[in-house]
Amino acid sequence: MTYSMVELIGRKRDGESLTPDELAWIITQYTADALPDYQLSAFLMAVLFRGMSRVELAAWTEAMLHSGDVLDLSTVGKAKIDKHSTGGVGDKISIPLAPIVAACGVAVPMMSGRGLGHTGGTLDKLESIPGFSVDIDPDVFAGQLEDIGMVMVGQTESLVPADRRIYALRDATGTVPSVPLISSSIMSKKLAEDLDGLLLDVKVGSGAFMKTTADATELATTMVDIGASHDTPVTAILTNMDQPLGEAVGNANEIQESVAVLRGEGPDDVTELTIRFASEMLMLAGESDLLSAQARVEKALDSGTAFETMVRLTEAQGGDPSYIEHPERLEIAPYEHVIEAPHDGWVSSCDAFAIGTAGVRLGAGRARKDDMVDPGVGFSIKAKIGTTVTKGEPLAVVSYRDRGKLDSALATARDAWSISEVPTTPPDLILATLR
Amino acid sequence: MTYSMVELIGRKRDGESLTPDELAWIITQYTADALPDYQLSAFLMAVLFRGMSRVELAAWTEAMLHSGDVLDLSTVGKAKIDKHSTGGVGDKISIPLAPIVAACGVAVPMMSGRGLGHTGGTLDKLESIPGFSVDIDPDVFAGQLEDIGMVMVGQTESLVPADRRIYALRDATGTVPSVPLISSSIMSKKLAEDLDGLLLDVKVGSGAFMKTTADATELATTMVDIGASHDTPVTAILTNMDQPLGEAVGNANEIQESVAVLRGEGPDDVTELTIRFASEMLMLAGESDLLSAQARVEKALDSGTAFETMVRLTEAQGGDPSYIEHPERLEIAPYEHVIEAPHDGWVSSCDAFAIGTAGVRLGAGRARKDDMVDPGVGFSIKAKIGTTVTKGEPLAVVSYRDRGKLDSALATARDAWSISEVPTTPPDLILATLR
Numbered sequence A, B: 001m002t003y004s005m006v007e008l009i010g011r012k013r014d015g016e017s018l019t020p021d022e023l024a025w026i027i028t029q030y031t032a033d034a035l036p037d038y039q040l041s042a043f044l045m046a047v048l049f050r051g052m053s054r055v056e057l058a059a060w061t062e063a064m065l066h067s068g069d070v071l072d073l074s075t076v077g078k079a080k081i082d083k084h085s086t087g088g089v090g091d092k093i094s095i096p097l098a099p100i101v102a103a104c105g106v107a108v109p110m111m112s113g114r115g116l117g118h119t120g121g122t123l124d125k126l127e128s129i130p131g132f133s134v135d136i137d138p139d140v141f142a143g144q145l146e147d148i149g150m151v152m153v154g155q156t157e158s159l160v161p162a163d164r165r166i167y168a169l170r171d172a173t174g175t176v177p178s179v180p181l182i183s184s185s186i187m188s189k190k191l192a193e194d195l196d197g198l199l200l201d202v203k204v205g206s207g208a209f210m211k212t213t214a215d216a217t218e219l220a221t222t223m224v225d226i227g228a229s230h231d232t233p234v235t236a237i238l239t240n241m242d243q244p245l246g247e248a249v250g251n252a253n254e255i256q257e258s259v260a261v262l263r264g265e266g267p268d269d270v271t272e273l274t275i276r277f278a279s280e281m282l283m284l285a286g287e288s289d290l291l292s293a294q295a296r297v298e299k300a301l302d303s304g305t306a307f308e309t310m311v312r313l314t315e316a317q318g319g320d321p322s323y324i325e326h327p328e329r330l331e332i333a334p335y336e337h338v339i340e341a342p343h344d345g346w347v348s349s350c351d352a353f354a355i356g357t358a359g360v361r362l363g364a365g366r367a368r369k370d371d372m373v374d375p376g377v378g379f380s381i382k383a384k385i386g387t388t389v390t391k392g393e394p395l396a397v398v399s400y401r402d403r404g405k406l407d408s409a410l411a412t413a414r415d416a417w418s419i420s421e422v423p424t425t426p427p428d429l430i431l432a433t434l435r
Helices: A005-013 A020-031 A037-050 A054-065 A094-103 A122-126 A138-149 A163-171 A179-191 A213-229 A254-261 A269-283 A292-302 A306-316 A352-362 A405-417 B005-013 B020-031 B039-052 B052-064 B095-101 B121-125 B138-147 B161-173 B179-191 B212-229 B253-263 B266-285 B290-302 B305-316 B350-361 B405-415
Strands: A082-084 A108-112 A151-155 A196-202 A233-240 A248-252 A335-342 A344-349 A378-381 A394-400 A416-420 A431-435 B079-087 B110-113 B150-154 B197-204 B234-240 B248-250 B334-340 B346-352 B378-381 B393-401 B417-420 B432-435
Touching: A005 A020, A005 A037, A005 B161, A020 A037, A020 A054, A020 A163, A037 A163, A037 A179, A037 B161, A054 A163, A054 A213, A054 B290, A082 A094, A082 A108, A082 A179, A082 A269, A094 A108, A094 A122, A094 A151, A094 A254, A094 A269, A094 A292, A094 A306, A108 A122, A108 A138, A122 A151, A122 A254, A138 B305, A151 A306, A151 B095, A163 A179, A163 B039, A179 A196, A179 A213, A213 A233, A213 A335, A213 A431, A233 A269, A233 B138, A248 A292, A248 A352, A254 A269, A254 A306, A269 A292, A292 A306, A335 A405, A344 A405, A352 A378, A352 A394, A352 A405, A394 A405, A394 B334, A405 A416, B005 B020, B005 B039, B020 B039, B020 B052, B020 B161, B039 B161, B052 B161, B052 B179, B052 B212, B079 B095, B079 B179, B079 B266, B095 B121, B095 B150, B095 B253, B095 B290, B095 B305, B110 B121, B110 B138, B110 B417, B121 B150, B121 B253, B138 B150, B150 B161, B150 B305, B161 B179, B179 B197, B179 B212, B197 B212, B197 B266, B197 B405, B212 B234, B212 B350, B212 B432, B234 B266, B234 B393, B248 B253, B248 B350, B253 B266, B253 B305, B253 B378, B266 B290, B266 B432, B334 B405, B350 B378, B350 B393, B350 B405, B393 B405, B405 B417
Parallel strands: A082 A196, A108 A151, A196 A233, B079 B110, B079 B197, B110 B150, B197 B234
Antiparallel strands: A233 A431, A248 A378, A335 A394, A344 A416, A378 A394, B234 B432, B248 B378, B334 B393, B346 B417, B378 B393
């Protein structure tokens, strides 16, 4: 069937719905270079203003998902559950989370991304483990899932090529901030992993893409709906991202913190989210209630099987497991600078966006896609919202390699903290759960 | 100054205003091939949804207007007033109008278009006069304006090149129906004619682009505002286009009807609009009130000077003036078909869109830009809204050359008329005047 793209743009512009066939045709034609960029960009802008119905979005996502290869994990005799975060600062949750869930007998075929802008990326953090490779042979993918219960890799080029092309066009045409376009981009990639269930961590706050709970709820609901249309159960948890997660913001230091969580020695917030997310993933894999799921998670942590799974994963993906056994050996930049509290008081803000941006300036992240990441630089946050500080006490310790980059980072980082003269309370970490 | 187009798109998308410099930069870059189509089309779609402020639209129009050559008519020692119609069916008003105004001592540098879709074009109608050329040497333009008081030509390629390129992109990207984009397209071309005033005929109804008075008022107000920003007085008149204007719909037959108007023998509606428009143009040229303007117009008609001006114009542009003296000699297609009233009653609709579309099928207009026009085919409308008809009486006489085209035209034309059993009244011809 052939359609007139001008007519399809016009109908979307006027608020009418397109049929699944029409939407699939657009994706197919664009992926086949048979639709000019200027027509798709006008269409995407019309979608940004008019939205997509549930039926439209399901068809659009399905067409993207089938624009390239789709994983076939039918030989894996376990439930396959993944987790995706919309991105935050200090968000290393995936790294301790996946080995816990894998240790509980669930397969985690985790495909992650790299850091861009103020948010870090799981792949960059993993690569601070010497030898660790995030590109594994597709042939061993299913075997490793069966054997160790997890893989932690980058997305292959052959999966969802439509998303890469459409995302590049959106990036150049001001059509990024659209809930249907964001959610179809995320969901097409995750559903191409042949999952039995998906946990979404939708971040809300200054360091997140979604600044308000209302916006985050809309995005979360939309993605849960897409999952339902694809017969894949999705749980979405809205979590706070006004301040960084945990103490470590960087790469090697985030691996250290991740290992600490696996040893039961992690910061409270990272540990709380990790246990909750692992429990939710076990629920998606069939566990009947949250309490029994949590008991299994705590057993995997206490018994050391989760830690052991992380060691085995590192080994399987070419990394040196001694850095998991002794994470203090990971290379951290040689110089330290202490950001001190300017006066006594209660911390009322510890702005995730400012700290994330300072991290990029320090070299821990990327301003542009081809920037190199320095695994050893970063922040250790000492004072988070709700804590008291006295004048001169450290708010954070910065590990840096280059004085100029430090100065540039400090120009932003110093504004991250506000110290109040009245007591403050830490924000709720988990804001809502949508199933 | 260099801007980031992604940022400009994003600001327009979010409802912010762009500065005149930013808008001019977009036009300049696009005209210089330095801005990709996919960015401009996304921007145009954002404009379609967000609109443009008066200041933005003035800057956008000004930048388009200066994207190429601008006429310099400073040597012409008369007021220069043009008229533009948004397009209708049977709308030949420009043809009798311009010679009347010219005969009153005002210069009319009229640049017109060709027919496309269901609406006819002044250039096509003029070319049904044997020898008449709508491409005149730019060097004689000012001289002919001084001498005869008018030119009737097509737009030259060198005027407002940005409009041609942007219009082609809009046509392919569903971004045509936007009031700021329509009005800047029209006004940039008209203001490039170095005018002292402009009369706009904004058509409203089934045969017009604007279907409602509210939409037409918005377009008219916007164009009057653009004129004011350019210090060029603009009068906009909203006129009814639910049924064709006059009796003739075609090309040669519309020239015959135009000459009849100049001889005081035209149909009431065409004559009424022509006299009103001519009077308004004299007002724009400095006449103090409508009554004295109208007296001058009637004198130009009654004395034969308007008719004489049409004869001189035809001669000056290579046409055979004997066809103006004896318009019955113009070639009309050899066969006639009568559309008869199916029963007695009052005509309640005589749908301009249906008749215009039937005209295209007959060969009088263009479905596509490169179609040829047959000057001799067309309709002579015998029954308009409000008149009584008896069964078998002619509703219209069709002049045709090809039986197949007639059948195709009749399939549409027959539905144009509705005959009511209760009396009907003709619609008001002039709906509003905006200055």
